[in-house]
Amino acid sequence: xxxxxxxxxxxxxxxxxxxxxxxxxxxxxxxxxxxxxxxxxxxxxxxxxxxxxxxxxxxxxxxxxxxxxxxxxxxxxxxxxxxxxxxxxxxxxxxxxxxxxxxxxxxxxxxxxxxxxxxxxxxxxxxxxxxxxxxxxxxxxxxxxxxxxxxxxxxxxxxxxxxxxxxxxxxxxxxxxxxxxxxxxxxxxxxxxxxxxxxxxxxxxxxxxxxxxxxxxxxxxxxxxxxxxxxxxxxxxxxxxxxxxxxxxxxxxxxxxxxxxxxxxxxxxxxxxxxxxxxxxxxxxx
Numbered sequence: 099x100x101x102x103x104x105x106x107x108x109x110x111x112x113x114x115x116x117x118x119x120x121x122x123x124x125x126x127x128x129x130x131x132x133x134x135x136x137x138x139x140x141x142x143x144x145x146x147x148x149x150x151x152x153x154x155x156x157x158x159x160x161x162x163x164x165x166x167x168x169x170x171x172x173x174x175x176x177x178x179x180x181x182x183x184x185x186x187x188x189x190x191x192x193x194x195x196x197x198x199x200x201x202x203x204x205x206x207x208x209x210x211x212x213x214x215x216x217x218x219x220x221x222x223x224x225x226x227x228x229x230x231x232x233x234x235x236x237x238x239x240x241x242x243x244x245x246x247x248x249x250x251x252x253x254x255x256x257x258x259x260x261x262x263x264x265x266x267x268x269x270x271x272x273x274x275x276x277x278x279x280x281x282x283x284x285x286x287x288x289x290x291x292x293x294x295x296x297x298x299x300x301x302x303x304x305x306x307x308x309x310x311x312x313x314x315x316x317x318x319x320x321x322x323x324x325x326x327x328x329x330x331x332x333x334x335x336x337x338x339x340x341x342x343x344x345x346x347x348x349x350x351x352x353x354x355x356x357x358x359x360x361x362x363x364x365x366x367x368x369x370x371x372x373x374x375x376x377x378x379x380x381x382x383x384x
Contacts, residue, residue: 102130103147105156107168111141115349115375117160118143122322125277128159136374191229192236194261210264213291214255226374227320227346231258234344234370234380235318245269245315247338251329252276252321252347256284256298262316263293272308274301304332313338319345323352327359334363337383345379353377 107114118134121127130146145156151170162168188197188204195209205211235258246269250259253273263271273288273296275281281300288296299308303325315338319326326345333343343365348356350372357367357379365381372378 101172103150103170103172105129105145105147105151105168105170107143107145107162107166109141109143109166111136111375113162113166114141114143117162119322119349120159120161121145124159128156189229191232193239193265194232194236196228196232196257210261212257212260212264214257214287226372226376227378228254228257230370230373230376230378231318231320231344231346232261233373234378235261235316238316238342238380239265243316243342245341247312247314248272248316248318249309249312249314249336250274250318251304251333252319252325253284253298254280254320256287256296258318258320258344259284259296259298260288260291260293262318263288263296264291270297271295272297272299272314274299274306274309276300276302303329304336309336312336313341315341317341317343319343319347321347323348323356326356330356330359330363334360334365334381334383337365339383342380342382345381346376348377348379349375350377353379 114134118132121132130148132143132145135142153168188195188201193210194212195205196212196214197204198215199213244266248259248262248266248269248271250256250273253259253275256273259271259273262269273284275284278300281298284298288294288298299306301309314336317333317337319333326348337343345356353369360367360381365383367379367381370378370380
Protein backbone atom coordinates (compact mmCIF):
# COMPACT_ATOMS: atom_id res chain seq x y z
CA UNK A 99 0.00 0.00 0.00
CA UNK A 100 1.41 3.38 -0.99
CA UNK A 101 2.02 6.04 1.62
CA UNK A 102 0.98 9.67 1.52
CA UNK A 103 2.88 12.20 3.63
CA UNK A 104 1.08 15.14 5.20
CA UNK A 105 2.78 18.35 6.24
CA UNK A 106 0.71 20.53 8.59
CA UNK A 107 1.30 24.13 9.67
CA UNK A 108 -0.70 26.15 12.19
CA UNK A 109 -0.38 29.96 12.22
CA UNK A 110 -2.26 33.20 11.70
CA UNK A 111 -4.20 33.29 8.45
CA UNK A 112 -1.99 35.82 6.63
CA UNK A 113 1.36 33.94 6.51
CA UNK A 114 -0.37 30.71 5.52
CA UNK A 115 -2.37 32.49 2.80
CA UNK A 116 0.89 33.95 1.50
CA UNK A 117 2.39 30.45 1.46
CA UNK A 118 -0.58 29.10 -0.48
CA UNK A 119 -0.19 31.86 -3.06
CA UNK A 120 3.49 31.00 -3.51
CA UNK A 121 2.69 27.30 -3.88
CA UNK A 122 0.05 28.17 -6.51
CA UNK A 123 2.78 29.88 -8.54
CA UNK A 124 5.24 26.96 -8.50
CA UNK A 125 5.16 24.87 -11.67
CA UNK A 126 5.47 21.95 -11.74
CA UNK A 127 3.79 21.64 -8.34
CA UNK A 128 6.01 20.54 -5.45
CA UNK A 129 3.18 18.63 -3.75
CA UNK A 130 0.08 16.61 -4.55
CA UNK A 131 -2.26 19.21 -3.08
CA UNK A 132 -2.51 21.93 -0.47
CA UNK A 133 -5.52 23.18 1.44
CA UNK A 134 -6.00 26.13 3.79
CA UNK A 135 -8.58 26.01 6.56
CA UNK A 136 -9.61 29.07 8.56
CA UNK A 137 -10.65 28.94 12.22
CA UNK A 138 -11.26 32.51 13.33
CA UNK A 139 -7.98 34.43 13.35
CA UNK A 140 -6.00 31.16 13.16
CA UNK A 141 -5.56 28.86 10.20
CA UNK A 142 -4.25 25.42 9.29
CA UNK A 143 -2.51 24.42 6.08
CA UNK A 144 -2.34 20.78 4.99
CA UNK A 145 0.06 19.80 2.22
CA UNK A 146 0.16 16.27 0.77
CA UNK A 147 3.26 14.62 -0.75
CA UNK A 148 4.02 11.29 -2.41
CA UNK A 149 7.31 11.07 -0.50
CA UNK A 150 8.57 12.50 2.78
CA UNK A 151 9.08 16.23 2.16
CA UNK A 152 12.30 18.10 2.82
CA UNK A 153 11.38 20.74 5.42
CA UNK A 154 14.05 23.25 4.38
CA UNK A 155 13.11 22.98 0.70
CA UNK A 156 9.44 23.39 1.53
CA UNK A 157 10.07 26.48 3.64
CA UNK A 158 12.08 28.00 0.82
CA UNK A 159 9.37 27.30 -1.77
CA UNK A 160 6.47 28.43 0.42
CA UNK A 161 8.13 31.29 2.27
CA UNK A 162 7.18 29.89 5.68
CA UNK A 163 9.55 31.30 8.30
CA UNK A 164 11.29 29.26 10.95
CA UNK A 165 9.04 30.52 13.74
CA UNK A 166 6.03 28.75 12.18
CA UNK A 167 6.06 25.18 13.41
CA UNK A 168 5.32 22.43 10.94
CA UNK A 169 4.76 18.72 11.46
CA UNK A 170 5.17 15.85 9.02
CA UNK A 171 3.48 12.46 9.30
CA UNK A 172 2.99 9.43 7.12
CA UNK A 173 -0.45 7.98 6.51
CA UNK A 174 -1.99 5.29 4.28
CA UNK A 175 -4.04 6.44 1.30
CA UNK A 176 -7.32 5.70 3.01
CA UNK A 177 -6.37 7.98 5.90
CA UNK A 178 -5.74 10.84 3.47
CA UNK A 179 -9.21 10.42 2.02
CA UNK A 180 -10.83 10.32 5.44
CA UNK A 181 -8.93 13.31 6.81
CA UNK A 182 -9.42 15.44 3.73
CA UNK A 183 -13.15 14.78 3.66
CA UNK A 184 -13.45 15.70 7.34
CA UNK A 185 -12.13 19.15 6.52
CA UNK A 186 -14.07 19.69 3.31
CA UNK A 187 -17.67 20.41 4.24
CA UNK A 188 -20.24 21.81 1.77
CA UNK A 189 -19.59 25.48 0.97
CA UNK A 190 -22.57 27.82 0.52
CA UNK A 191 -22.16 30.75 -1.88
CA UNK A 192 -25.49 32.42 -2.53
CA UNK A 193 -27.72 29.98 -4.39
CA UNK A 194 -24.74 27.71 -5.05
CA UNK A 195 -23.27 25.00 -2.85
CA UNK A 196 -20.02 23.18 -3.59
CA UNK A 197 -19.65 19.71 -2.13
CA UNK A 198 -17.86 16.39 -2.42
CA UNK A 199 -19.53 13.11 -3.31
CA UNK A 200 -19.63 12.21 0.39
CA UNK A 201 -22.03 15.12 0.99
CA UNK A 202 -24.54 14.59 -1.83
CA UNK A 203 -27.33 14.06 0.68
CA UNK A 204 -26.63 17.46 2.27
CA UNK A 205 -27.94 19.45 -0.73
CA UNK A 206 -31.39 20.90 -0.01
CA UNK A 207 -34.21 21.93 -2.32
CA UNK A 208 -33.54 25.23 -4.03
CA UNK A 209 -29.76 24.94 -3.85
CA UNK A 210 -27.71 24.56 -7.02
CA UNK A 211 -25.17 21.87 -6.24
CA UNK A 212 -21.72 21.68 -7.82
CA UNK A 213 -19.86 18.45 -7.04
CA UNK A 214 -16.10 18.98 -6.88
CA UNK A 215 -13.67 16.60 -5.19
CA UNK A 216 -10.49 17.56 -3.36
CA UNK A 217 -7.47 17.29 -5.62
CA UNK A 218 -4.48 19.14 -7.07
CA UNK A 219 -6.55 21.45 -9.30
CA UNK A 220 -7.56 24.77 -7.79
CA UNK A 221 -11.20 25.58 -7.14
CA UNK A 222 -12.94 23.26 -4.70
CA UNK A 223 -14.76 26.22 -3.16
CA UNK A 224 -12.90 25.76 0.14
CA UNK A 225 -10.98 28.92 -0.62
CA UNK A 226 -12.17 32.52 -0.28
CA UNK A 227 -11.47 33.25 -3.95
CA UNK A 228 -13.80 30.64 -5.47
CA UNK A 229 -16.55 31.35 -2.96
CA UNK A 230 -16.17 35.11 -3.52
CA UNK A 231 -16.57 34.68 -7.28
CA UNK A 232 -19.72 32.62 -6.82
CA UNK A 233 -21.23 35.16 -4.42
CA UNK A 234 -20.48 37.97 -6.88
CA UNK A 235 -22.07 35.94 -9.68
CA UNK A 236 -25.11 35.22 -7.52
CA UNK A 237 -25.48 38.96 -6.86
CA UNK A 238 -25.41 39.62 -10.61
CA UNK A 239 -28.09 37.03 -11.26
CA UNK A 240 -30.25 38.51 -8.51
CA UNK A 241 -29.93 41.89 -10.22
CA UNK A 242 -31.19 40.44 -13.51
CA UNK A 243 -27.86 40.02 -15.34
CA UNK A 244 -28.07 36.96 -17.62
CA UNK A 245 -25.06 36.72 -19.95
CA UNK A 246 -25.26 34.65 -23.12
CA UNK A 247 -21.51 34.09 -23.42
CA UNK A 248 -19.32 33.10 -20.46
CA UNK A 249 -15.58 32.39 -20.24
CA UNK A 250 -13.83 30.88 -17.20
CA UNK A 251 -10.17 31.92 -17.54
CA UNK A 252 -7.80 29.77 -15.48
CA UNK A 253 -10.66 27.42 -14.67
CA UNK A 254 -8.90 24.99 -12.29
CA UNK A 255 -11.75 22.56 -11.59
CA UNK A 256 -14.25 24.50 -13.77
CA UNK A 257 -16.46 25.11 -10.73
CA UNK A 258 -17.29 28.63 -11.92
CA UNK A 259 -18.03 27.53 -15.48
CA UNK A 260 -20.27 24.76 -14.16
CA UNK A 261 -22.14 27.26 -11.98
CA UNK A 262 -22.78 29.43 -15.03
CA UNK A 263 -23.91 26.51 -17.18
CA UNK A 264 -26.34 25.30 -14.52
CA UNK A 265 -28.15 28.63 -14.16
CA UNK A 266 -27.77 29.75 -17.80
CA UNK A 267 -28.60 26.60 -19.80
CA UNK A 268 -28.84 28.47 -23.11
CA UNK A 269 -25.52 30.32 -22.71
CA UNK A 270 -22.28 29.41 -24.46
CA UNK A 271 -19.76 28.56 -21.73
CA UNK A 272 -16.02 28.08 -22.29
CA UNK A 273 -13.27 27.23 -19.79
CA UNK A 274 -9.50 27.20 -20.16
CA UNK A 275 -6.42 26.56 -18.05
CA UNK A 276 -2.68 26.50 -18.67
CA UNK A 277 -2.44 23.09 -16.96
CA UNK A 278 -3.52 20.11 -19.12
CA UNK A 279 -4.29 18.04 -16.01
CA UNK A 280 -6.62 20.76 -14.73
CA UNK A 281 -8.41 20.84 -18.09
CA UNK A 282 -8.81 17.06 -18.05
CA UNK A 283 -10.25 17.23 -14.54
CA UNK A 284 -12.49 20.13 -15.58
CA UNK A 285 -13.96 18.11 -18.44
CA UNK A 286 -14.66 15.23 -16.05
CA UNK A 287 -16.30 17.61 -13.58
CA UNK A 288 -18.49 19.06 -16.32
CA UNK A 289 -19.74 15.61 -17.28
CA UNK A 290 -20.29 14.62 -13.64
CA UNK A 291 -22.30 17.80 -12.99
CA UNK A 292 -24.54 17.42 -16.04
CA UNK A 293 -22.92 20.27 -18.01
CA UNK A 294 -20.98 18.42 -20.74
CA UNK A 295 -21.55 21.26 -23.21
CA UNK A 296 -18.86 23.41 -21.58
CA UNK A 297 -15.90 23.73 -23.96
CA UNK A 298 -12.75 23.02 -21.89
CA UNK A 299 -9.35 23.56 -23.50
CA UNK A 300 -5.71 24.26 -22.69
CA UNK A 301 -4.61 27.87 -23.21
CA UNK A 302 -2.01 30.24 -21.85
CA UNK A 303 -3.99 33.30 -20.86
CA UNK A 304 -5.98 34.53 -23.85
CA UNK A 305 -3.63 32.99 -26.41
CA UNK A 306 -5.79 30.46 -28.25
CA UNK A 307 -7.51 30.32 -31.61
CA UNK A 308 -10.89 29.75 -29.97
CA UNK A 309 -10.54 33.12 -28.26
CA UNK A 310 -9.32 35.15 -31.21
CA UNK A 311 -11.70 38.03 -31.85
CA UNK A 312 -14.20 36.73 -29.31
CA UNK A 313 -16.17 38.92 -26.92
CA UNK A 314 -17.84 37.61 -23.77
CA UNK A 315 -20.60 39.07 -21.65
CA UNK A 316 -19.10 37.50 -18.52
CA UNK A 317 -15.54 36.44 -17.73
CA UNK A 318 -14.39 34.71 -14.56
CA UNK A 319 -10.69 35.27 -13.82
CA UNK A 320 -9.84 33.59 -10.53
CA UNK A 321 -6.08 33.34 -10.92
CA UNK A 322 -3.31 35.39 -9.23
CA UNK A 323 -2.66 39.11 -8.92
CA UNK A 324 0.36 39.20 -11.25
CA UNK A 325 -1.35 37.45 -14.18
CA UNK A 326 -4.51 39.51 -13.57
CA UNK A 327 -2.52 42.71 -14.02
CA UNK A 328 -0.69 41.38 -17.09
CA UNK A 329 -3.94 40.26 -18.70
CA UNK A 330 -5.95 43.41 -17.92
CA UNK A 331 -5.79 44.95 -21.45
CA UNK A 332 -6.62 41.61 -23.09
CA UNK A 333 -9.49 40.87 -20.72
CA UNK A 334 -10.91 44.35 -21.28
CA UNK A 335 -10.78 43.78 -25.05
CA UNK A 336 -12.46 40.38 -24.67
CA UNK A 337 -15.44 41.89 -22.84
CA UNK A 338 -18.52 42.74 -24.88
CA UNK A 339 -20.00 46.21 -24.35
CA UNK A 340 -21.85 46.05 -21.04
CA UNK A 341 -19.94 42.90 -20.14
CA UNK A 342 -18.46 42.14 -16.74
CA UNK A 343 -15.44 40.33 -15.38
CA UNK A 344 -15.19 38.81 -11.90
CA UNK A 345 -11.58 39.04 -10.69
CA UNK A 346 -10.14 37.09 -7.76
CA UNK A 347 -6.99 35.39 -6.53
CA UNK A 348 -5.64 38.58 -4.96
CA UNK A 349 -4.89 39.46 -1.37
CA UNK A 350 -6.06 42.67 0.29
CA UNK A 351 -2.68 44.37 -0.13
CA UNK A 352 -2.83 43.65 -3.88
CA UNK A 353 -6.33 45.05 -4.41
CA UNK A 354 -5.26 48.61 -5.31
CA UNK A 355 -2.67 47.31 -7.79
CA UNK A 356 -5.16 45.10 -9.63
CA UNK A 357 -7.91 47.74 -9.48
CA UNK A 358 -5.61 50.33 -11.07
CA UNK A 359 -4.75 47.97 -13.94
CA UNK A 360 -8.41 47.45 -14.86
CA UNK A 361 -9.34 51.09 -14.44
CA UNK A 362 -6.44 51.95 -16.76
CA UNK A 363 -7.91 49.47 -19.24
CA UNK A 364 -11.12 51.53 -19.26
CA UNK A 365 -13.29 49.44 -16.95
CA UNK A 366 -15.40 50.50 -13.98
CA UNK A 367 -14.30 48.49 -10.94
CA UNK A 368 -16.35 47.59 -7.85
CA UNK A 369 -14.88 45.93 -4.77
CA UNK A 370 -16.75 43.04 -3.16
CA UNK A 371 -16.53 42.35 0.60
CA UNK A 372 -13.29 40.46 1.32
CA UNK A 373 -13.48 36.78 2.31
CA UNK A 374 -10.83 35.11 4.46
CA UNK A 375 -8.26 37.74 3.50
CA UNK A 376 -8.95 37.41 -0.24
CA UNK A 377 -10.41 40.12 -2.46
CA UNK A 378 -12.92 39.92 -5.29
CA UNK A 379 -13.42 42.72 -7.81
CA UNK A 380 -16.16 43.13 -10.41
CA UNK A 381 -15.20 45.22 -13.42
CA UNK A 382 -17.65 46.28 -16.13
CA UNK A 383 -17.27 47.65 -19.63
CA UNK A 384 -19.25 50.71 -20.58
